Amino acid sequence: MESLFSSIEPLLFAVEKPARYVGGELGSQEPVHTEDTVAWLLAYPDTYEIGLPNQGLQILYEIINENPRAVAERTYAPWTDMESAMRSSGIPLFSVENHYPAAGFDLIAFNLSAELTYTNLINMLDLAGIPLHTADRTDDTIVLAGGHCTYNPEPLADFLDAAVLGDGEEVVTEITEAVRTWRAGGAGDRSELHRLLAQIEGVYVPSLYRPVFDGPVQIGLELLDPVAPRVVEKRTIADLGEWPYPKSQLVPLTEVVHDRLNVEVFRGCTRGCRFCQAGMITRPVRERPAAQVAEMVAAGLARTGYDEVALTSLSTADFSGIEDTVRGIVDDPLNDGRVSVSLPSLRVDAFTVATAAAIGQVRRTGLTFAPEGGTWRMRRVINKLISEEDLFAAVESAFSQGWRRVKLYFLIGLPTETDEDVLGIAELGARCVEIGRRYHQAVTVSASVGGFVPKPQTPFQWHPQDDLDTLTHKVALLRQAARATRGLQIKWHEPAASVAEGIVSRGDRRLGAVLERVWRAGGVFQEWSEHFDLSRFEEALDAEGLDLADYTTRQRAVDEMLPWDHLSAGLHKDFLVGEYADAIAEIGVEDCRWTPCYDCGACTTYGLEHQVAAAQPPAGGSQGTGQGLALRPTTPVALSARPS
């Protein structure tokens, strides 16, 4: 392959943020492609700034490049100005390392994290000159997808050679070997490649299955080849400590989101929030040993020079010994008192004054708590069992330690939600502002409100989503109620975008043609509000003879076949059904990391266990109605009110 850089360079003076297209990050590799290497192009279907920090992609980048039989480069969706410059100059999608054309790679592997980026994937294939449809490919680049959205990849089935379920650390090496085998056999017959891939655990090959529909419902799934498993089970790495990646996190030359050192402290979450797909599909909990976390942080800071480190997971305050870990970082003399720690995804019931003090010592970065529901009733439905006391104690911890600004995350459109539940968000926000005023003259509490989209492989996978009018009404109601409180800001996600997300989230294979129409009508970067347009989705559904309501607001029967029933995260269907029933009955369940197993299937299906260092919930633990409330210690330091 030949570098395209000399033809790309003349375009760079005229585009926004040209550093996105030149590579050169610290940690970037210089892969040497040979006859014997399998060449992977790891792709993120959104801009460089959003895609570069993606940890999954960076982990696989290193693992593949460590394999002497494979090389990996990266690519991202070029912004619209660059894309049109590339198209008018005849430049295809390229990698940022060697600036090789995408179609010259053996595989292009997309990270799928958000439904609204699906049309970007189609656009990138087109820009690469790779045939859009799997059925039209011969010896062309193999198109793969991984990431959370692949637990229902059916809307993209027409475009993917294969989708990978679960952790990618081990499976990428097996895929490399399958591609080598196929190439050794002359790479002539693509169905032979598909058969090789389908025999790898965790790899789903859509072309070996044919769904059968009757009206809105999928009523059958034909297996077209004997090697295709009836159910594809996800991959799970048993011990995160064996995978200390990324070892050389990429430090970009230009600013990106989450521009800091990121160290994953555990994977999986068993808090059991019923709306949360990530918490359902990534079980069990696998903690990284605290000593390894400390090593990765120290080595990472020395290598990168970052002044912020994020300890990432789905609920970092639950990490065993979180306070010691944070204190170890801020007190390290090499860090000169200048390195701050951020803990994304804070659970309020595990957040204490001590944690607040430790993370606030250097710089008070934003603090975000996620009560998700505005009333205790609502939180019982979604099994986010944090009491008002938990929330107020956490917020008080923050304000008492000097924070003046706190962010709260909520969902609206949750199952069984009433106007009263929505107004509860404004009430909670107002109470938080009131607490803040005891410590500071002026405080800001901002409540970010997203529209709930039911996700596959969760207890709400059967539940109707709110329609556009209902969501719009709820946003208006909340904004009106919030006006009464100075210092309370409401930020909301565009309800129409939640609708579009909902179409795709639980979509079936017929949506492939719909997504293609949306893309042909110019619908790229749909996750960017300035480019989003629901009418493109509505028109495309019409043209395909499909009904928006069937995908979004229709109540699905629990015995109905779902388009993703043959894809498994290990969860037993009776567990999900039971959770759904409990939700409607407003009954919560405990966190099984510290309480007896209720057999969701995630461990037992694969012979796995939780790996958790501490046998006790970290600080609080009102998880379970009343259950464990006694475990919560009294607020550890005295809180003093602002002198009046």
Next chain:
Amino acid sequence: MTGEISTRVRLRYSKTGRIRYTSQRDMARAWERALRRAHLPIAYSEGFSPRPLLSFSLALPTGCESSAEYIDLRFREGEEGPTGVRVAEASGSSGADEVARLLSDLVPPGIEIESAAALDGAGGSLQEQVTSCSWSVEVTQMSTAQLTERVDYLLAAATVPIERERKGRRVTDDLRPSILRLEVVGPGEGPGVIRLDADLATKPRGVRPGELLGGISPQVRLVRARRTAQWIDDADGRQEPLTRDGRLPTSVPSLAAERS
């Protein structure tokens, strides 16, 4: 590990290759990371969100190369860093080369530190002191003859109105007073590429190479631009903020300092 460093240090560096596509803000962040990796006891601003005290000369437009960029660093007086670097008790002492040595491998590829000097006293802001810049600009889409004609016309004109964006609005500015020198030098690198040299004033506003070309002709296209010098005007003519061989300006009062 090392000896003593001055409290204030000026570095001169070049920026070439792919790193030229980064913005000034990106560069500031790269220097901050390099300073932390070197464990140099950089001084921080006060306030809610303290930032390292480093200041740059005039911002280099994204996409342009430079062989004359400057950064002034401030260290915490009398402090010792965790790896043994000691900052002097007062300004004006030596130790600038040590700073350059520690940083040279830690800045991104494409950044070369060319010289260093300890600064005396409070000094002043480089952004305030620099009065003009020299540029070497390579263009295409016009012949040498056409370009020479346009340049002669422009130099003879009393005013050269150009449109530019300021705070999101289109405004018309006069380009002419900013052009101190402009000449067609000859062929540049690559087929059909012609090189222009220009000296452009920085007051009241800096002029970017792209804006200069807009004044020459809408037809001409920028291929490459490199800042070759920044200048401080004074009674004796013009001087660089720090020469490649490490000399500071002599007659700018607040900048008198001994060499490192």
